[in-house]
Amino acid sequence: MGKEEREPRSSDRKGSASSPAKRLTRRDWLKIAGGWGTAALMEGLERSLRSRTFAAENPIKLGHLTPRTGFAGQLGAYAVLGAQLAVEEANARGGVLGRPIEVVYEDSVNPGTAVQKARKLIEKDKVQALVGEILSASTMAISDVAQEAGILFISTGSHSDEVRGIRCHRYNFNVDASNTMYVNALGRWLVQHHKIVKWYFLTGDFAAGNDAYRVSKRFLLDHGGTELGNDLVPTNTPDYSPYLLKLKSIRPDLVFLSLGGSDQTTFLKQYKEFGLSFEVAGAIADVAQFWALGPDALTGVWPLPWYHGIEAPAAKEFTERFIKRFGKPPEDHAWSDYIAVGMVLESMEKTGSTQSRDLVKFLESEAEFEIYKGRPGKFREWDHQLMQPVYVLKPKKKEQMNDEWDIFDVLEEAPGREESLEVIMVKKEESGCRLEPL
16 A cells, blocks of 8 residues: 555554544654744744843943042043944944943042052943953952952053052953053163153153153163153153253253153143154053144154054054044053953853963963954963054154144054064063963
């Protein structure tokens, strides 16, 4: 007999002997299978909807800390935009690990406030990682909190060698260059152009300022220069005339600044008004402040970790995306917070984890990241400093500028492409960093 004529088994029979069971045809079986398929499809859709609902209700949360008020508030505003763009782009790609990204932003105007906000982000908001900060004293305070809680913290704007030296922590990584990196990069150019002569220092009275003075003075003396003196300047100083009159009488060959935030522009504006002609250089530079100053008063030679005018295709693409979103180009703090958020999210994606311990191991593994400089960056395992070049820049003449943002010419990338990035970095035996066990 054929398959359609086969005698049904006893288990297939229904009803009484006088009412023989209906024989199931091929069409009947297809209808039943179709019903099963619909049920399976509906169950799959329900699981997918539940999964999406779970993801929406359980986002990956990052905590962002930066001063949004005070003398570094203008820089913090750009840092927020950089972090915001990174998260928007990540969510447009579908998030990370199937989950959307949320950021809780806090104003860390001083170290005391920074500690309170960091604890709030960790204990109340339950963030998976912390990103940000510009002030070195606040960075060290946040780093202590993050280490105690076992939460990854990628700092983005701190210069002080101490942060990645004697105050280093296992859960803290540093995107911005250190003072040693800035001074060595700038110093190489100053040596080449015979600027290591008689210097006078003006130093901002804050952690990174004092550290920058220590590093730059050592560089000057190690290369045969002479220090004529140093003035420690309180932050938010409105009147620099006493310092400028002193400089006029001392007549140094070069004034070396370690001022930060709005103090840079206040000094340079008054320096211009006094009509002084001494050369100027500095270890700490902030593009947003220089944009606000304008080209007429801008002078000196400066080191920066990133500038939107550098010759790198990825840098140009990032700049275009930023301009499209915010109507102006990114400066160095927007860049650093953008890449830091990207590093956290990429680490989560590649490890399949949001646990800080797993992320620390990954970041210590010499994983390379796109940092929009024409060559990748990676963290040095033993002190968690991002290995990267620094740029030496000089202001353009006003008639050479393409627009109000085009204020610098890039004089040099240090180290050069053929050199090791270690050339400008702190040596291990000089660092003092001793990372805790994980």
